[in-house]
Amino acid sequence: MGRRALRSKALLGSLASVLAAAGVAAGGCTERFILVCDDPRTSEEELCSTLLDRYRAERCEEAGPGAEGCEDAGAPGEPDPPDQPDAPGDEGSGDASSCRGQCVPGRPLGWFEPLLLWFGSPGEAAPECPPQAPVLGYEGHRDPLVEPHRCAACACDPPDATCELPEAWGVYDTRACDAAPAAERTSFAAPAGWDGACAADSAIAAGEACAGGPCAQSLEIPAPRVVAGTCSPRRAEAPPAPPAVAWATYARACVGTAIGRCADPGAACAPAPLEGNTAPPGGFLTCIIHHGEVEECPSFSPYSERHVFYEDAEDTRACTDCTCGDATGGECSILASAYSDGRCSQVVVSARVSSEATFCGAIPRGTALGSKSASVVEIAPGTCAPGGGEPTGSVAPRTAMTFCCLEEQR
Structure with missing residues (x-):
């Protein structure tokens, strides 16, 4: 079969499928080595093949003569992988260690076999995987460095607006509208929903009398009203993308070729320097x-130095939607005219009336008021206060991997 050496960001899956493909019964030993031989980015075919062959030979020796899948397995004493000299003291006896590496405490149940871990600042020159553990098996990070996310400012387009014409026109029997306490008001109202066209509604005859004399002595025209719609929110500029997540710590783990048995059945054979000392x-x-x-970390195990690293981070940083408040500050003005006849041809008074104040003007005493008209002169729709556009979300590390290490090695 074509085999390639281990590499995995999601880390180091089970060996079971690889052993099955190699014709080796998995038994209880499928996690003795952590190998994935299917990554096209690596080229350690010879290493991977040698590891599988050696494991198969040892497994078949344990299973005994005639075990299934072991008909053509070599003896466990076959040559070691390339560049792996015999460890000092390996005599090949049943009681001696055959580990080509260091014998370290075995893994607790549920944990993977020992490998080599390095971590440091991303600015440091990370060491290459050493010859004793040449296969890069994991890359991760911790301590995310998150810059504040800046959101683009929000703005509001002006609202659509109309100028509502006043309908409640009236006259007073005084010269200054309702300035006098006893002033009597007579309606000269426009029709409901008036659009400003000539209207003869509520006509007042010439000389019509009220308590204070002629009813028509001053004309009151209420202020028109601005009716503003809603504002459309927008961003003053395109929102910038959140800054990339950086990390304060980088980690890499390396997997090695240390295979064999340790004299202590509770120990595991792990990568070590070629000199054969007891440190990685x-x-x-x-x-x-x-x-x-x-x-x-497992309380009963010497692997007590805990380190957690993450494959990447979930970045949910964004900006809230822009919003707009109610429109304020709108103004409009109209040209309003009153006529003595019913066809809007004989002008009595014509005035510009603003939405800021009601108009009151003196007219000839007792004059007839037969019709009225109005037209919009100017509209200022006002503005809306922008809101929203606030940073939201966070950065959370994900896809964790926990390492528990031998503390005395630091």
């Missing part, structure tokens, strides 16, 4: 691993 290569720790974030 410089800057690396020997660690067991567990998928997900585990709160504590």
Whole structure:
């Protein structure tokens, strides 16, 4: 079969499928090595093949003669993988260690076998995987550096607006509208829903008398009213993308070729320097691993130095939608005219009336008021206060991996 060496960001799956493809019964040993031999980005075919062959030979030796899948398996004493000299003291006896690496405490149930871990600042020159553990098995991060997210300012387009014409026109029997307490008002109202066209409604005859004398001595025209619609929100500029998430710590884990048995049945064979001492290569720790974030390292295990790293982060930073408040500050003005005849041809008074104030003007005493008209002169629709556009969301690390390491190696 075509085989390639391990590499995995999601990390190091099970060996079961690989062993099955190699014709080796999985038994209880499928997690002895953590290998995935299917990544096209790596080219360690010889290493992967050698590891599988050695594992198969050892497995068949344990299973005994005639075990299924072991008919053509080599003996466990076959040559070691390339560039892996015998460890000192390996005599090949049943009681001696055959580990080509370091014998370290075995993994607790539920954890993967030991590998080598290095972590440091992304600015540091991360060491390459050492010859004893040449396969890069994991890359992760921790301590996200999150810059504040800036949102573009919000703005509001002017509202649509109309100028509502006043309908409640009236006259007073005094020269200054309702200035006098006893002033009597007579209606000269326009029709409901008036559009300003000539209207003869509520006509007042010439000389019509009220308590204070002729009813028509001053004309009152109420202020028109601005009717503003809603404003459309917009962003003053295109919203910038959230800054990229950086990390304060980078980690890499390396998997090695340390296979064989340790004299202590509770120990595991892990990568170590070629010199055969009991420490991993410089800057690396020997660690067991567990998928997900585990709160504590196993209390009964010497792997007590806990480190959690993450594959990436979920970035939900965004900006709230822009909104607009109610329109304020709108103004309009009309040209309003009153006529003595019923066809809007004989002008009595014509005035510009603003939405800011009611108009009151003196007219000839007792004059007839037979019709009226009005037209909009100017509209200022006002403005709406913008809202929204606030930063929201957060950055949360995800896809955790927990490493528990031998503390004395630091």
